[in-house]
Amino acid sequence: PVLPIVTIKSLDEALEHIxxxxxPLAAYIFTNDGNKVxxxxxxxSSGGVTVNxxxxxxxxxxxxxxxVGNSGMGRYRGKYGFDTFSHEKAILKxxxxxxxxxxxxxxxxxxxxxxxxxxxxxxxxxxxxxxRHIGVLPILILGVFVGIFIQRFLLxxx
Numbered sequence: 001p002v003l004p005i006v007t008i009k010s011l012d013e014a015l016e017h018i019x020x021x022x023x024p025l026a027a028y029i030f031t032n033d034g035n036k037v038x039x040x041x042x043x044x045s046s047g048g049v050t051v052n053x054x055x056x057x058x059x060x061x062x063x064x065x066x067x068v069g070n071s072g073m074g075r076y077r078g079k080y081g082f083d084t085f086s087h088e089k090a091i092l093k094x095x096x097x098x099x100x101x102x103x104x105x106x107x108x109x110x111x112x113x114x115x116x117x118x119x120x121x122x123x124x125x126x127x128x129x130x131x132r133h134i135g136v137l138p139i140l141i142l143g144v145f146v147g148i149f150i151q152r153f154l155l156x157x158x
Contacts, residue, residue: 011036018044025071028054047071 008014018027027046029037037051047067050057057063064080066072074084104113104120 011039015039015043018046023047023067023069023071025067026050026057045069047075 006017008017018024023045025047027040027044027049028051029040029049030052031037037049041049045068048057048063048065058065061077063077064075065077066075066080066084075081076084104117
């Protein structure tokens with residue numbers, strides 16, 4: 001193992017040095033200046049960042065450990081490791097019910113299908129004039145009472 005020691009005169013120079021090379025497995029910064037910490041985190045890419053310590057991030061089993069780019073692929077430990085070494089399979093299963101409504105999505109495209117699609121994606125209708133005149137508050141109150149009635153009497157006796 002080799003530990004290179006590079007003399008850097010400023011944070012800007014350090015950030016440029018990190019960005020010019022391969023992405024590191026870990027980046028360490030020793031400072032009480034929150035702005036410097038934020039800049040290291042946001043302006044560089046690394047497997048992890050440790051502030052005011054070294055190597056310690058490897059011992060915290062609730063943190064993911066792993067690199068990016070040439071420093072490693074993926075993360076391991078706990079759920080992070082499970083997610084890295086697992087593959088979630090996305091499955092879309094179309095049923096037969098309602099397929100006539102969805103048939104407008106598939107060729108051949110006809111004038112009838114185009115009209116159906118326009119109805120499905122057309123402009124939104126407003127409230128009927130009756131509701132606009134009485135206001136929304138009485139309807140909201142009525143909805144709350146209907147919900148309470150359904151919960152108390154219909155769902156408990158089912």
